[in-house]
Amino acid sequence: MEINVNKKNYTVDVDPDMPLLWVLRDILNLTGTKYGCGIGVCKSCTVLIEGVPEQSCIVPVSYAEGKSITTIEGISENGDHPLQKAWIELSVSQCGYCQPGQIVRAYYLLSKNPKPTVEDINKEMSEHICRCGTYDKIRKAILLASKE
Amino acid sequence: MENNTSQSRRRFIFGTALTLGGIVSGFAFSNKALAELIVFKDEKKILGFAPSVWVEITKDNFVVVTVARSEIGQGIKTTFAMIVAEELDADWSKVIAVNSQGDPKYGDQSTGGSTSVRMFWTNLRQAGAQARQMMINAAAQIWGISPDDCYTENSYVYERNGTRKLAYGELIETAMNLPVPPLNSVKLKSSSEFKILGKSQKNLEEPNYVTGKTIYSFDFRYPGMKYAVLLRCPYIGGSVKSFDATDALKQNGVIGVYQIEEGIAVVADNSWAALKGREALKVQWNEGPNANLNTEQIYETFRSLIVNTGQLPSKTVKEIDVRFEVPFLAHSTMEPMCAFANFKDGKCEIFAGTQNPQYAREDVARALKISKDNVTVNVLNSGGGFGRRLNSDYITIAAKISKASGLPILFFYTKADDIKFDYYRPASVHAIKAGIDSNGKPTGMIHIIASQGGVWPVDPPYNVGGYNYELKSSAFGIREGAWRSVENTQNIFAIESAIDELAYLAGKDPFEFRLEITTDQKLKNVLSKVAQNANWGSSLPSGWGRGIAAFVGYGAYITHVVEVYVSNEGFLNVKKIYAVVDPGFPINPENIRNQIQGAAIDALSTALYAEITIEGGQVQQSGFHNYRWLRMDEIPEFDIEILRTSDNPSGMGEVGFPSVTPALCNAIFNATGIRIRKLPISRTPLTSVEKQLTKDNYFEVNAFPNPFESSVKIEITPRSVLNKKLDVEIYDYLGKKVIEPKFKYDSAKYFADVNFEILPPSVYYVVVSFGAERFSFPIMKVK
Numbered sequence: 068m069e070i071n072v073n074k075k076n077y078t079v080d081v082d083p084d085m086p087l088l089w090v091l092r093d094i095l096n097l098t099g100t101k102y103g104c105g106i107g108v109c110k111s112c113t114v115l116i117e118g119v120p121e122q123s124c125i126v127p128v129s130y131a132e133g134k135s136i137t138t139i140e141g142i143s144e145n146g147d148h149p150l151q152k153a154w155i156e157l158s159v160s161q162c163g164y165c166q167p168g169q170i171v172r173a174y175y176l177l178s179k180n181p182k183p184t185v186e187d188i189n190k191e192m193s194e195h196i197c198r199c200g201t202y203d204k205i206r207k208a209i210l211l212a213s214k215e
Numbered sequence: 216m217e218n219n220t221s222q223s224r225r226r227f228i229f230g231t232a233l234t235l236g237g238i239v240s241g242f243a244f245s246n247k248a249l250a251e252l253i254v255f256k257d258e259k260k261i262l263g264f265a266p267s268v269w270v271e272i273t274k275d276n277f278v279v280v281t282v283a284r285s286e287i288g289q290g291i292k293t294t295f296a297m298i299v300a301e302e303l304d305a306d307w308s309k310v311i312a313v314n315s316q317g318d319p320k321y322g323d324q325s326t327g328g329s330t331s332v333r334m335f336w337t338n339l340r341q342a343g344a345q346a347r348q349m350m351i352n353a354a355a356q357i358w359g360i361s362p363d364d365c366y367t368e369n370s371y372v373y374e375r376n377g378t379r380k381l382a383y384g385e386l387i388e389t390a391m392n393l394p395v396p397p398l399n400s401v402k403l404k405s406s407s408e409f410k411i412l413g414k415s416q417k418n419l420e421e422p423n424y425v426t427g428k429t430i431y432s433f434d435f436r437y438p439g440m441k442y443a444v445l446l447r448c449p450y451i452g453g454s455v456k457s458f459d460a461t462d463a464l465k466q467n468g469v470i471g472v473y474q475i476e477e478g479i480a481v482v483a484d485n486s487w488a489a490l491k492g493r494e495a496l497k498v499q500w501n502e503g504p505n506a507n508l509n510t511e512q513i514y515e516t517f518r519s520l521i522v523n524t525g526q527l528p529s530k531t532v533k534e535i536d537v538r539f540e541v542p543f544l545a546h547s548t549m550e551p552m553c554a555f556a557n558f559k560d561g562k563c564e565i566f567a568g569t570q571n572p573q574y575a576r577e578d579v580a581r582a583l584k585i586s587k588d589n590v591t592v593n594v595l596n597s598g599g600g601f602g603r604r605l606n607s608d609y610i611t612i613a614a615k616i617s618k619a620s621g622l623p624i625l626f627f628y629t630k631a632d633d634i635k636f637d638y639y640r641p642a643s644v645h646a647i648k649a650g651i652d653s654n655g656k657p658t659g660m661i662h663i664i665a666s667q668g669g670v671w672p673v674d675p676p677y678n679v680g681g682y683n684y685e686l687k688s689s690a691f692g693i694r695e696g697a698w699r700s701v702e703n704t705q706n707i708f709a710i711e712s713a714i715d716e717l718a719y720l721a722g723k724d725p726f727e728f729r730l731e732i733t734t735d736q737k738l739k740n741v742l743s744k745v746a747q748n749a750n751w752g753s754s755l756p757s758g759w760g761r762g763i764a765a766f767v768g769y770g771a772y773i774t775h776v777v778e779v780y781v782s783n784e785g786f787l788n789v790k791k792i793y794a795v796v797d798p799g800f801p802i803n804p805e806n807i808r809n810q811i812q813g814a815a816i817d818a819l820s821t822a823l824y825a826e827i828t829i830e831g832g833q834v835q836q837s838g839f840h841n842y843r844w845l846r847m848d849e850i851p852e853f854d855i856e857i858l859r860t861s862d863n864p865s866g867m868g869e870v871g872f873p874s875v876t877p878a879l880c881n882a883i884f885n886a887t888g889i890r891i892r893k894l895p896i897s898r899t900p901l902t903s904v905e906k907q908l909t910k911d912n913y914f915e916v917n918a919f920p921n922p923f924e925s926s927v928k929i930e931i932t933p934r935s936v937l938n939k940k941l942d943v944e945i946y947d948y949l950g951k952k953v954i955e956p957k958f959k960y961d962s963a964k965y966f967a968d969v970n971f972e973i974l975p976p977s978v979y980y981v982v983v984s985f986g987a988e989r990f991s992f993p994i995m996k997v998k
């Protein structure tokens with residue numbers, strides 16, 4: 068099976084039912100995408116498929132076949148995307164575990180709405196759980212990044 | 216604690232300095248893949264110099280701080296690095312923090328009780344100052360001048376009366392041939408000289424977090440590594456009777472199935488195959504002694520242990536005698552428990568996020584029956600801790616599976632495993648009897664705590680006219696453990712709620728009352744400041760309420776004012792939280808702000824929703840869908856003030872939790888007149904609508920059964936002919952619409968069967984709109 072992750076093609080020989088999450092993490096060794104719950108609730112496994120956020124823990128790899136996938140590693144490897152810079156500037160993270168998923172969704176939000184309001188941000192980002200409670204900082208960081 | 220100052224303490228680092236067997240984090244090396252980060256010494260070049268186990272200076276002028284407490288989201292790596300860098304006069308942009316291994320040479324490594332900063336503050340400062348002194352001594356020797364004629368700044372030594380300067384990295388080879396000054400002989404800065412400490416510094420880990428490069432346990436990789444999950448008996452205290460692994464072994468990618476003491480392990484090529492293999496296992500359980508156990512039975516027992524609350528002094532003119540109940544809580548960290556273990560040739564190497572690598576080392580040694588000298592525990596960053604990782608169950612399980620299979624193993628709990636096999640925050644029932652005299656002054660407080668035995672009493676932060684406590688216990692075999700702020704979670708909820716009740720009993724303002732009953736100036740100060748920030752005493756619109764509470768602990772003081780609005784329908788809206796924290800000395804104010812906010816959201820989430828329940832001997836919760844957490848659109852606004860009142864820092868990871876819950880409940884009382892004495896709050900309706908309905912007399916609303924489990928029948932019977940359209944919607948506790956049921960009309964009644972299967976237990980409100988009128992009828996989902 069051929070999948071395209073962060074603009075690179077990979078051939079993977081796996082069970083077509085295997086959730087994309089495990090293909091990314093265990094087969095391709097792209098461990099930035101996190102396992103939080105495995106049932107589509109916490110959103111820490113969020114990736115973009117054809118530019119749209121999906122829960123990689125419940126999407127079978129066969130669904131992603133031939134489509135373009137973007138993971139946290141594809142946002143910017145050295146952390147210089149405006150969102151990542153805003154996260155660094157404001158020290159958003161506590162444990163950091165939910166943040167790759169949060170950033171991937173924030174990236175999607177800005178791609179369709181470059182100047183979101185607080186309400187827009189709340190609406191989009193309330194999909195995600197941050198057990199450490201960094202929501203206020205995430206909101207501020209998205210606003211900061213949207214000014215760039 | 217590392218205090219040894221002998222010559223032998225010096226470590227000369229050959230090859231690369233970053234050989235701590237640990238994982239490098241920070242800016243400079245953040246681009247390296249894990250494989251490159253576990254670097255081995257090449258015995259040729261001197262690249263770094265470490266005057267103590269805490270700090271190394273590298274040839275390329277980086278400062279590497281070894282952090283012997285675990286990063287679980289509290290920012291300890293940045294905090295410890297700041298302390299060392301300050302005294303070393305290091306260039307903060309070239310400071311790196313690495314995780315240590317579990318080793319007694321680092322002193323006590325248990326990341327619990329918010330002790331890290333208080334225990335390591337002086338020692339780390341001395342380590343930084345000692346390294347700095349050695350840099351000065353080396354430069355002085357090279358230049359042939361007195362050390363007194365040198366000064367340091369940004370990782371350079373400068374000549375005081377000249378133009379010469381040398382980078383620390385250029386001095387290491389000279390420094391390592393010089394005597395190491397004893398730690399207690401070096402001069403520490405006065406706080407007025409601080410350049411790094413006391414100012415907000417960015418989190419050193421952030422660049423790795425935001426690029427997905429941080430290596431958590433789940434992300435650890437090792438050549439030949441396999442993945443494992445465990446099927447455990449769901450009955451508390453039960454065990455495996457028999458099992459059949461035939462189908463599991465047929466699954467693609469499954470390598471082996473092994474029975475260990477804790478259950479049946481499935482080892483596979485990848486996580487998915489391991490999970491599929493586990494699903495295919497056929498097992499019979501011994502249900503054990505608790506097969507009929509349920510949580511209500513546990514509470515009933517706790518309640519029955521409290522028979523007599525005793526007598527208050529005779530000057531008491533009014534008293535309260537109330538019960539508070541708090542549930543079991545799971546930690547529910549974002550990253551479920553996970554550990555890597557490689558047992559080979561009688562030795563075991565561990566990589567894991569843990570809050571206690573030293574205990575983990577001993578536990579693994581015990582489990583594998585080998586000496587602890589043959590166990591290495593390497594600490595990884597944790598995706599949340601909150602006390603969960605003080606237990607090393609998941610680490611010893613990984614080690615046992617590695618031993619059984621002969622393979623390097625990454626073992627993980629699924630989210631459901633993680634919640635079902637946690638060490639829970641203990642449930643307890645609290646009886647508080649307290650009184651006031653004719654002047655409204657407290658005459659005494661009697662506090663009886665009934666629990667499984669794991670809840671210790673906490674003193675009230677006020678003068679309550681004498682405090683007596685009594686402990687009662689009955690054990691049910693439910694595993695318990697430390698949970699962010701530990702016994703303060705239950706005690707402060709009960710005590711600060713009771714203090715509020717006393718204030719009302721005395722006819723006094725709850726803030727003024729608290730000021731009156733303490734002589735502690737620091738407490739008075741944070742109380743007054745938070746009242747001022749919250750504009751305490753100013754009038755609020757109808758439906759709004761304010762509550763206040765304080766907590767003193769971990770060397771710090773904190774007060775919270777919570778503002779709520781409760782709508783006519785009963786929807787609770789937590790509007791704003793004011794906090795004033797007195798940490799003594801605030802090392803990194805921005806990090807404190809994060810902790811105070813995080814702890815408050817932790818407290819709100821648990822106070823509103825969280826409860827672990829047991830039915831038929833099994834834990835009922837399995838994930839964030841039935842063990843809820845607040846989301847971005849549900850959090851209040853924050854106003855946090857951080858004071859600086861001394862030169863001594865305190866613990867900031869837990870202090871922000873305890874007073875939020877009572878301040879919230881006190882605010883709800885202020886808004887509605889309803890006292891919340893049982894957590895979670897969402898089990899108590901905040902409106903009594905029967906009253907509205909009889910008043911208006913349009914129709915009657917009934918729900919069967921109520922309380923209900925997975926579905927409920929709602930019936931609306933008009934009392935007369937309705938001439939307006941009837942709209943019915945169901946809202947959750949915070950006023951989010953969750954269901955729009957379809958009603959049928961028959962025999963002069965509207966009725967609907969409403970399925971609540973996917974919704975968590977809570978009070979919900981059936982809101983009936985009838986023209987311009989709106990009525991709310993609370994229903995209760997249990998389980």
Ligand code: FES
Nearest residue numbers: 103104105110124
């Ligand atoms: S891991 Fe995919 S939603 Fe939680």
Ligand code: FES
Nearest residue numbers: 163165197198199
């Ligand atoms: S930062 Fe820890 S879960 Fe979000």
